[in-house]
Amino acid sequence: MPNDIVLDPNxxxxxPNRVREQRQRHGLQKLMALSNLIGDIxxxxxxxxxxxxxxxxxDELTRIARALDIPxxxxxxxxxxxxxxxxxxAEPFRxxxxxxxxxxxxxxxxxAALRVRRNxxxxxxxxxxxxxYGLPAVILSRIENAQKPxxxxxxxxxxxxCRVFGVSGVPALQEMITAQYRRGELAGFVTTISDPQMRLARTRERIAALRTELTSLAGGPATPVAAKKAAQGTPAPLASDQPRELRVHGAPLAGGLIGFTATDDRVEAPSRAGPRAFALRVCRATLGAGLPANAVVIADPDRLPTVGGLAAIRTGDAYRLVTVTFDRNGATTGYSVTPDMEINLDALDPADVAAVIGAVFA
Structure with missing residues (x-):
């Protein structure tokens, strides 16, 4: 295998956060003690x-902080x-x-090779x-996020x-991947996955978004969009009293996916919708009768999905709607009814996950 890849041991x-530091500062030496105080995480x-x-x-940070009696x-x-x-x-957690x-x-x-193949x-x-191909969504996500060799x-x-790549066995697959890398075909995805500076940039953006969302939950004027813009060094847009309309996108595709195809329909955006929010017609009742095919959801890529809500997951040029919950291992998971599947949202690129913040029913 090539040895000139910039790897990130972290x-x-x-x-990175102060949960452990604050927990121990408040006399809770074991995480279980904090868990017992919180109860619902x-x-x-x-x-x-x-x-x-x-x-x-x-909301999770708010509950943790409440248990510790800190902001x-x-x-x-x-x-x-x-x-x-x-x-x-990271040393205590290795x-x-x-x-x-x-x-x-x-x-x-x-x-990287699997991402290129799907691309x-x-x-x-x-x-x-x-x-x-017998490759469940959860396993696919773990492979594409480089969890194991x-x-x-x-x-x-x-x-x-091997079936996905069309090779006869693992040795042939290893040879194919090595050859692809040496030809430069994997370079872009390798950087996205393993470059420490990109990981740091994504972390800074997530923390900035959380800071502003916490301010918003506390009654402040900021929105998650403002945090994202601040992290990028761009002024947040000024609020407007004029209602904003969003063009509705959506065309039914195989496997419960929704094609991002523009229609002539428009819906009014909720007041809390960020500048990148978009409207998506459900097309098929993939989450059950509660969200019919003719409904339109408003998805906002600048907001984090919340448990009990919905999310739109980008897959290439299409989207999949899922219900957001926890699995038994504590991972944030998206579930679809038709087709029956589950997706580990924690393992996805946050840029591919948009929180659903509203719905319009015809």
Whole structure:
């Protein structure tokens, strides 16, 4: 395998925070003690938040802070501050096994190769990969986010991958991926997945959005959009009293997907909708009778999905609507009824997940 890839040993730590520091400062030496005080955040989910493996939602930070009797902002870190070092912060959370560069490199290359393969063939949707290749959405997400190298996936997953790439076996797949990288075909996705500076930029953006959403929840005037603009160094747009209309997009595609095809219909945007919000016709009742095919949802990429709500997940040029909840491991998960599937939202690129903030029923 190539050895000239810039690897990030801290790639798993996407949300450095002060939860552990504040917990111990308030005399709670065990995380379980804090979990018992909070009650409504599953222990596994709370552990992932404290370890920085998932990005906490604003409502979760509020509940954690309430249990510790501190402001929610006291749980956030300024990762751009002079002297902050992600490696030092992450030290208490590292597994006992040493970080293996070879395994990380292979996992990143596999993830990049699969993303390239799907980008080349837009027919390889989540539904098709599940139905025709035996690659469930949860496993697909983990592979595309480089969670494990090739040799640590089970035989069924390896067989599915070989079918996706059209090769006879794992050795042939390894040779194909190496050749693709050496030809420069994987470079863009490799950088997206493993570059430390891109990870830091995404972390800064997420924390900035959380700060402003916490202000909004506390009754302040800011919105998550303002935080995102601030993180990018761009002034937030001024509020307007004029109602804003959004063009409705949507065309039914196979596997419950919704094509982002413009229609002649328009709907009024909710007042809290950000500048990138869009309207999407449901097209099929993939989430059950409560959201009929003729309904239109308003999705906002600048807002984080909340448990109990809905989210629109971008898949190539299409979207999938899911109900947001936790799975038994504490991961934020999106569920679809038709087709029956689940997607680990924590493992997706946040740019591909938009919170549904409203719906219009015909």
């Amino acid at each position: 790639r798993a730590f996407i949300f 599953p222990y596994i989910r709370l552990s992932k938040i404290e370890r920085g493996e998932v990005v906490a939602r604003a 929610p902002e006291a749980l956030l870190l300024d990762v751009a501050a002079r002297g902050f070092d992600i490696a030092t912060w 597994d006992m096994t040493a970080w293996n560069e070879a395994d990380e490199r292979e996992a990143v290359l596999l993830a 080349q063939d837009r027919g390889l949707t989540i539904a098709v990969l599940d139905r025709d 090739l040799d640590r996936w089970n035989s069924a997953t390896l067989a599915s991958l």
